[in-house]
Amino acid sequence: MLDHLITHDDSLRMVPTDRNELTTAVGQLHEELRALPEGSDPARARVLTRWIGIGQMCLGNHEEARATLRQSLDLAAAIGNTRAVVATGLNLGDAHRYAGDVRTAAALYRSALNTARNQxxxxxxxxxxxxxxxxxxxxxxxxxxxxxxxxxxxxxxxxxxxxxxxxxxxxxxxxxxxxxxxx
Missing domain, CATH: 1.10.10 (Arc Repressor Mutant, subunit A)
Structure with missing residues (x-):
């Protein structure tokens, strides 16, 4: 969804290829999320919140990235999508790691790896x-x-x-x- 706007820096962390374009794209995803009708499929909200969180993480907006990715992870768990729980858990781990919260990051990575190995x-x-x-x-x-x-x-x-x-x-x-x- 935003892959074309994200690359890796010398530290192997995700960063924008073009900060302005990524900011605009994240804003468009926010608009789409806000426009979802009440009672719509939570799977779409999960996808949107995941990509908004990834985009915010790449832009260095750590607090918003963590909150949005947590929302996406909670949606994935609520709808029983364990594949999305793994993927989003890894993204949330990255958001915590990028923000310097290595303890929470470690727990999220460990959980995602265990779920991946088992399921x-x-x-x-x-x-x-x-x-x-x-x-x-x-x-x-x-x-x-x-x-x-x-x-x-x-x-x-x-x-x-x-x-x-x-x-x-x-x-x-x-x-x-x-x-x-x-x-």
């Missing part, structure tokens, strides 16, 4: 990659490397070239951080 094995690779990046930023390089290597094996098996490349970039950062040693 949605097709999402384990995403959960591993998000968790691996979190561990890398925390300085837990050994665990980060293990998570990212497992994600890489899964991406290779799925023949997901772009995701293989992004995971290799994360692994390279872990290796560079490990060679640099403790700060």
């Amino acid at each position: 949605h094995p097709e999402l384990v690779d995403f959960a591993l990659q998000h968790t691996g990046k979190h561990l890398m930023e925390r300085g837990d390089l050994e665990d980060a490397q293990a998570h990212l290597q497992e994600a890489l094996r899964l991406w290779i098996a799925k023949e997901e070239a772009g995701l293989v490349e992004s995971t290799q970039a994360a692994l390279a950062r872990v290796g560079a951080a490990d060679r640099a040693g403790p700060r």
Whole structure:
């Protein structure tokens, strides 16, 4: 929905490709959300709140990102969409990580990874990659490397070239951080 307006910076965090365009697009999603009729399908509200939250996170609006992604996660749980619970939980984890709340981020990543392993094995690779990046930023390089290597094996098996490349970039950062040693 907003993928074309989001890229990754040198720290492998999501950032806007064009801040003004992303701001406009997020505003349009807000308008669509507000225009949903009372009693409409909550699945659409869930999708909209998820993308609004992702956009806000990329724009650095952490408080709004966390509130909106929490709303999306609650909607996913309420409608019983565990696949969306995993994906949105990872996004909410990112929003907390970007805001510096590593404890909440860790709990969200752990929950998403456990749910993926138990109910949605097709999402384990995403959960591993998000968790691996979190561990890398925390300085837990050994665990980060293990998570990212497992994600890489899964991406290779799925023949997901772009995701293989992004995971290799994360692994390279872990290796560079490990060679640099403790700060």
